[in-house]
Amino acid sequence: MIAPEMYIHMYRHLYASAYSGGMHTAPVPLARRAWTALVPDHVFDFWAERVSPTWSRRRPLARVVAREMAADDTVTLVLAANRHVRLPAPGQHLMVGAEIDGRRVARSYSPTLLPGRRVSITVKAVPGGRMSRHLVQSARIGDVLTIGEPFGTLALPVDEAPVLLLAGGSGITPMIALLRAETARGITRAITLACWVRTPGEACFVDELRTLAEAHPSLRVHIATTRAADPRFAHGRLDAATLAALVDAGSLPHAIACGSADFVAHARALCEPHAASFQAEAFSPPAAQPGEEGEAEIRLARSGTTLRVPRNQPLLVALEAAGLRPAHGCRMGICNTCACGKSAGTTRDVLTGARDPEPATALRLCVNAAAGDLVLDL
Numbered sequence: 169m170i171a172p173e174m175y176i177h178m179y180r181h182l183y184a185s186a187y188s189g190g191m192h193t194a195p196v197p198l199a200r201r202a203w204t205a206l207v208p209d210h211v212f213d214f215w216a217e218r219v220s221p222t223w224s225r226r227r228p229l230a231r232v233v234a235r236e237m238a239a240d241d242t243v244t245l246v247l248a249a250n251r252h253v254r255l256p257a258p259g260q261h262l263m264v265g266a267e268i269d270g271r272r273v274a275r276s277y278s279p280t281l282l283p284g285r286r287v288s289i290t291v292k293a294v295p296g297g298r299m300s301r302h303l304v305q306s307a308r309i310g311d312v313l314t315i316g317e318p319f320g321t322l323a324l325p326v327d328e329a330p331v332l333l334l335a336g337g338s339g340i341t342p343m344i345a346l347l348r349a350e351t352a353r354g355i356t357r358a359i360t361l362a363c364w365v366r367t368p369g370e371a372c373f374v375d376e377l378r379t380l381a382e383a384h385p386s387l388r389v390h391i392a393t394t395r396a397a398d399p400r401f402a403h404g405r406l407d408a409a410t411l412a413a414l415v416d417a418g419s420l421p422h423a424i425a426c427g428s429a430d431f432v433a434h435a436r437a438l439c440e441p442h443a444a445s446f447q448a449e450a451f452s453p454p455a456a457q458p459g460e461e462g463e464a465e466i467r468l469a470r471s472g473t474t475l476r477v478p479r480n481q482p483l484l485v486a487l488e489a490a491g492l493r494p495a496h497g498c499r500m501g502i503c504n505t506c507a508c509g510k511s512a513g514t515t516r517d518v519l520t521g522a523r524d525p526e527p528a529t530a531l532r533l534c535v536n537a538a539a540g541d542l543v544l545d546l
């Protein structure tokens with residue numbers, strides 16, 4: 169069991185070393201460079217893997233070194249990263265990959281950085297979910313996972329201004345990473361963290377959050393359940409009245425929201441018009457937009473293919489349904505892996521509804537749908 173005090177202590181120590189330049193990699197010696205030129209990567213990895221499962225010449229890998237249940241259907245895994253893993257800043261995400269039933273699957277998770285090139289991820293199993301159910305139910309100590317580049321821009325404002333953190337369900341994970349970093353640094357600004365879970369059993373980090381709030385008077389924590397009431401928590405959904413009780417709604421501070429697409433859309437509608445700034449990242453795919461019926465013609469300039477796709481679907485989903493395999497990562501408009509050029513036509517951002525008729529521009533396939541016929545650089 170990783171006690172909350174332990175996390176707080178480890179994180180304070182880590183913050184002091186990692187962000188004061190204590191994590192430099194040594195220059196590659198000449199002999200190693202010559203050896204690298206002679207032995208192909210796959211041969212090196214084949215033999216290296218037999219010595220240590222995360223040894224690899226270039227592949228960023230991490231081994232599961234601890235696991236514990238963090239809430240109902242939710243596990244925290246501690247991963248020891250090899251030297252190729254680029255460690256994330258607080259609030260960033262990593263693509264974590266595993267082989268499940270003979271197929272490679274990768275999904276985004278929001279880690280906390282721990283000492284000794286370790287990160288912890290907390291994963292909630294979603295019904296029918298391939299990766300989340302695998303990590304929660306089957307991942308064991310010793311398993312090796314692939315790790316992608318860190319991505320995402322969620323960050324607390326640098327000016328020490330007050331912040332409001334809004335988390336729906338597993339959207340708590342980047343918030344706890346931000347909060348751990350901030351409290352390790354010695355919190356001075358006012359921070360209000362409000363999180364919503366359906367049932368009391370789904371609430372993660374409760375003891376740690378309460379310990380942090382007791383230790384830091386400028387931190388306020390509000391945990392609410394939306395379905396089953398419980399005397400330990402508030403009850404109710406995110407709405408204008410709750411917001412007004414948490415912060416002065418007339419002058420909302422910087423607000424950051426994370427959770428499902430619906431939660432983020434709701435938080436955006438409530439906060440964005442009044443907040444000093446608003447950042448948000450959605451963890452689940454946007455729902456199909458109503459009122460965008462019919463099909464559009466997409467010409468793929470590089471492959472010379474033309475196909476018809478539904479106008480109410482993100483282009484990534486529509487292209488996959490047509491049998492194509494465009495590069496992608498998070499599928500939520502955050503990592504930029506699916507960015508592709510558009511040379512004609514109008515697209516609609518499925519998160520905000522904004523239309524972009526600009527002819528020569530780049531778009532993210534996962535969060536844009538065709539608002540008319542398009543020519544894409546694919």
Ligand SMILES: Cc1cc2nc3c(=O)[nH]c(=O)nc-3n(C[C@H](O)[C@H](O)[C@H](O)COP(=O)(O)OP(=O)(O)OC[C@H]3O[C@@H](n4cnc5c(N)ncnc54)[C@H](O)[C@@H]3O)c2cc1C
Pocket residue numbers: 261275276277278279289290291292293294295296297298299300301320338341342428449450451452453498499500502
């Ligand atoms: C930037 C980013 C950071 C993330 N960080 C975390 C994290 O720290 N912890 C965590 O538990 N999850 C996190 N997620 C969600 C995670 O990446 C996966 O989407 C989630 O684990 C489900 O993957 P799956 O393979 O099990 O489901 P899939 O097999 O991909 O999908 C199964 C079904 O579940 C639905 N679904 C997919 N994702 C979600 C979701 N998040 N909530 C509800 N339904 C969903 C799908 O629409 C589908 O119907 C993050 C997502 C993003 C984009």
Ligand code: FES
Pocket residue numbers: 495496497498499500501502503504505506507532533534535
């Ligand atoms: S897949 Fe990450 S931005 Fe589209």
